[in-house]
Amino acid sequence: MSLIKLEKVTKVYRTGEVPVTALKEINLEIGTRAFVSFIGPSGSGKTTLLNLMGVLDKPTDGKLLINDVNIVLLDRAEAAEFRANTLGFVFQNFNLIPVLTVYENVEYPLLLVKRVPARERRERIFTLLEKVGMIDQKDKYPNQISGGQKQRVAVARALVTNPQVVLADEPTANLDHATAFKVIAIMHEMQRDLGTTFIFSTHDPKIVGEAEILYTLEDGALVNQEITKRN
Amino acid sequence: MRNLIKIAVRNLFRYKRRTLLTSSLIAFGVILVIVFGGLAISFKTQMIGTLTNTALGDLQIHRKGYVESIDNLPLNLIMTGKELAEVEDVLKQDASVAAYSPRIKFGAMISNYAQTSNIRLSAVYPEMENRTCPGLVGRIKSNVSNPDQFIRPGELLVPDNLMKGLGLKVGDEIVLVATNKDGSVNGIPVRIGAIIESVLGPGGKDGYMRIDDAKTLLRMDEAEIVEVAVHLKDFDRLVAVFKTLKEKMTTPESGLEIHTWEQLSPFASIARIVDLLILVVKFILISIVMVSILNIMTMSVYERIGEIGTIAAIGTRPGRILSMFLMEGFAMGLMSTAVGLIIGLGLLWLMNLTPIDFTFGMMQVSLAPRIPQGEVILVTIIVMFVSIFASLQPAYKASKMEPVDELGHV
Structure with missing residues (x-):
């Protein structure tokens, strides 16, 4: 059974008088425990596609099912609930809250979204921070750690709610190659250990090779699907 | 949360x-x-x-129309003996009432035999007045050994400014001249018992005497009360007590009116x-x-x-x-x-x-x-x-x- 299924998904933006087609009739399926990457040049529709799969936006046309739920039918509150229970996000700019420590940043979704008892919260955070190698930095603030470390914290934050899917848009764009590989390695490790599906976009050719399934987008259309050596 | x-x-x-x-x-x-x-x-x-405890009382009861012409201190708007008895009866039965004091209020001329001025007088029963306005004694500028007898018979409490204006001192004899409700003028000699500070400011010309002396001056057979001041046990219940007393006393046929201090004092x-x-x-x-x-x-x-x-x-x-x-x-x-x-x-x-x-x-x-x-x-x-x-x-x-x-x- 597919975890994510897109059938003829089209997205048209109507800003101004000229409609812009960002995605054209995309069909694809992503299974559980997958490690998927979308590549393509700027403006190819990677971010739009991730927005749709992240239930942050809705397709103009077509059908998008995640866990057999047609996300087109969800209202704002239901969409938020769905994201909280199913999805995790890693952002290109890390989006850590500057005035919170590493520990508090990872804790934030548990305080806001999930009602997890304090003890379990602490256990989950410690486990994840250990897995991403940030336990020693838990009391530091984002401005006291490096970009790679910030992204590791962001990965821990995305995983702390036990999502089925983590979506990451250009997670390594702001990192040097060595750090980028480390972050991808951590994501891979989490995929193996926790069974989480990772979907990320990138235009870094060296990182691309780390994906198990590789989709190529061009001008909003899916032009290629490749199963890489890692699969 | x-x-x-x-x-x-x-x-x-x-x-x-x-x-x-x-x-x-x-x-x-x-x-x-x-x-x-x-x-x-x-x-x-x-x-x-200060106002309620030394002069006005918390509430006042009058014959209807009295407050409208209060500046003239009319002596024809008096309570009948029956009305006063009924008022006293209601006040005695009301647990919220701490004390009450019947008063005769009238205007008079005060003379030191050489100069004359006018004075507003409150004739009171000292004991009842002391219970109704417990702060009044504090305004008297001399030691009062027994607050319940703060005015002795034949004496007058005179406000400070009149004492100075007429060049009087405590113990002096003066003459009070007043017109009664029938228009008959009478005068009696009285002695100045003490000076009383005016609560209403320098223009205040309010003095006190005993009701028995006022009866003599105004040639009354019975005390013709124009005002009953009421002191409450709990001032915070003023509005509630006012409503209750108003219902009991001011029926259309009673001819009485009741006011709170606010309706009587410009300080309100x-x-x-x-x-x-x-x-x-x-x-x-x-x-x-x-x-x-x-x-x-x-x-x-x-x-x-x-x-x-x-x-x-x-x-x-x-x-x-x-x-x-x-x-x-x-x-x-x-x-x-x-x-x-x-x-x-x-x-x-x-x-x-x-x-x-x-x-x-x-x-x-x-x-x-x-x-x-x-x-x-x-x-x-x-x-x-x-x-x-x-x-x-x-x-x-x-x-x-x-x-x-x-x-x-x-």
């Missing part, structure tokens, strides 16, 4: 200096209300207490102005809180657009985002109020260590500022309510933000 409070407090202390500045401003508003309210309420209470206008000033200060507080919270919360929302996008993306429901920002505004209001109350009440406590004494008119006022519990609760409720209200718009804006727009990208 606990998590929301935790996050709200944590968010507030992100920008410590800004939070402290805004909090100080709100706390200042609360202090202003507490201290000004404490002083103003204390002043008002003192003044009302000052008291209303004091209330108005307190209200103005409360409005200032509301404005301070409204502007401060609206400002800080709006800034907070605009500064945290990216963060709002992030928390919305990770699945925070719009309602929870709204609650989060409302809670921040509420927490800010609560903290500021707590600080304001502590400082404000502390200042009142310090002021009470050295009471503030001054003269208002002829009244010696010693302020012991205190704020009623109800006012403290009201101030807290106002700040809390306004804090939430002022946070509503920014919070609503935050909750309506679309994560995909605010993040720019996922």
